[in-house]
Amino acid sequence: MQQVINVQPPEIMPRKFKVYQHRQLDKIEALQRVPDDMRFEMKVVANVLPFRVNEYVFNELIDWENVPNDPIFQLTFPQKDMLDPSAYQRMADLMSAKHSTNDVFDLATQLREEMNPHPAGQMQMNVPHVDGIPLPGMQHKYRETVLFFPSQGQYCHSYCTFCFRWAQFVGKAMRFNSNDAELLHRYLASHKEISDLLVTGGDPMVMRTRKLAQYLEKLTEPEFEHVQTIRIGTKSLTFWPYRYLTDPDADQLLALLERLVNAGKHVSIMAHFNHHHEMRTDVCQEAIRRLRKTGVQIRCQAPLLRHINDDADAWATMWNQQVKLGMVPYYMFVERDTGAKRYFEVPLERTWEIFRDAYKQVSGIARTVRGPSMSAGPGKVEVQGVTEIAGEKVFALRFIQGRNPDWVQRPFFAKYNPDATWLHHLEPAFGEKKFFFEDEYAQMSQMD
Structure with missing residues (x-):
């Protein structure tokens, strides 16, 4: 009889959370390995785009022998080319001359406004209303799904350099959030078409459990039976897996998730993994194990990014590792048309080629992943491929999700453009003069 071996989980010791922002760049000891001019470039960019990194990330996840090419270094530390050359030079010139903190802030604000801080109409078209009153901190773009941005969760354990929500982190004027649990519950109760609540940010997992419970616990009551799924978008499994292991209220957090599951809710952790290196530590893998033990599902999503994961083998390795750890590959996104997109974006044709070459390397269990998907104004548009029809080379596209549900799964075609990186x-x-959805989408834009 074969002996069953009981594999004990690793012993995880508590760790103090220590974070560095742009004014503390020089205090990060590991950065002393990089040249002075590169550190200056980082400071220039970090005054425009948000920078925040914690000690776990740069000590455990980055291979400093491979800097600046290491994918996690690129994921967390600013690079010169993330800014348009003229924008970079303006800030560099200011910082090299006599200046005040206000001078830097004013220029940074101007440069940020030029970087499309709120793409896809999210500020104009997605904000719902109760009794004619707009609800800042909520978005209702698709019929079944509402997004909620809790005020206490509008930052992260570390910041991703590519983040399409970077504007959340650079000042109150650009921030999108709410701390009104009562309004959230009123809206959900009065809209029976909503089956999914997505709590997002920032990162809701930076919140203390008691705060998160104020938003979620009430959803177990009968009036919210129609809200079947609670999704929580988070990067914490990469940036601070101790949230589920040794943080003071880690056990309370897991207990909250388990209560929601036992109440009949489908709880899905929408985990952001950009590279398989993020999953290699014992603490990450143990955090995944503890989360799964509560009954939640972990779905994994990420954009395809130049300098980080624009490689089919890297994606195939990541998807296979996610499946091995019991997670579900969910989405490959196209890098959004905002922020540092010029540094990270990849042409749509190349993005699709990478997706296809990675997809064919994995088994059916990992082929739950969808994409490449553009989260554009009209909806989530999937690039299905490049093909030739009646002698014309075209992109084949379809809606995975749309502002009008009738658009979903309708194929449509675009002229081949090797340089295209976004729907527009x-x-x-x-x-054809217009895509089939354009007139209706224009009407929606005017109504909002």
Whole structure:
């Protein structure tokens, strides 16, 4: 009879959370290995785009022998080319001359406004209303799903350099959030079409459990039976897995998630993993194990990013590792048209080629992943491929999700454009003047 070996989880010791922001760049000991001019470049960019990194990330996840090419270094530390050359030079010139803190802030604010801080109409078209009153901190773009941005969760354990929500982190004027649990519950109770609540940020997992419970616990009551799924978007499994292990209220957090599951809710942790290196530590893997033990599902999503994961083998390795750890590959996104997109974006054709080459390397269990998907104004548009129809080379596209549900799964075609990186770069194929959804979407834009 084969002996069953009981594998004990690793002993995880508590760790103090220590974070560094742009004014503490020089205090990060590991950065002393990089040249002075590179550190100056980082400071210039960090005065425009948000920078925040914790000690676990730069001590455990970054291979400093491979800097600046290490993917986690690129994921967390600012690089010169993340700014347009003229924008970079303006800030560099200011910082090299006599200046005040206000001078830097004023220029940074101007440069940020030029970087499309709120893409896809999220400030104009997505904000819902109760009794005619707009609800800042909520978005209702798709019929079944509401996004909620709790005020206490509008930062992260570390910041991703590519983040499409970077504007949340650079000042109150650009921030999108709410601390009104009562209004959230009123809205959900009065909209029976909503089946999914997505709590997002920032990162809700920076919140203390008692705060998170104020938003979620009430959803177990009968009037919220229609809210079947609670999603929580988080990067914490990469940036601070101790949240589920040794933080003072880690056990309370897991107990909250378990209560929601036992009450009949489908609880999905929407985990952001950009590279398989993020999952290699014992603490990350133990955090995943403890989360899964509560009955939640962990779904994994990420954009395809130049300098970080623009490689099919890296994606295939990541998806296979996610499946091995009991997680579900969910989405490959196209880098959004905001912030440092010029540094990270990859042409749509190349993005699709990487997706296809990675997809064919994995088994059916990992082929739950969808993409490449553009989260554009009209909806989530999937690039299904490049093909030739009636002698014309075209992009084949479809809606995975749309502002109008009737758009979903309708195929449509765009002229081949090897340089296109986003939906607005594409034109209809076959002599059509407009895509089928354009007029209706324009009407929606005017109504909002």
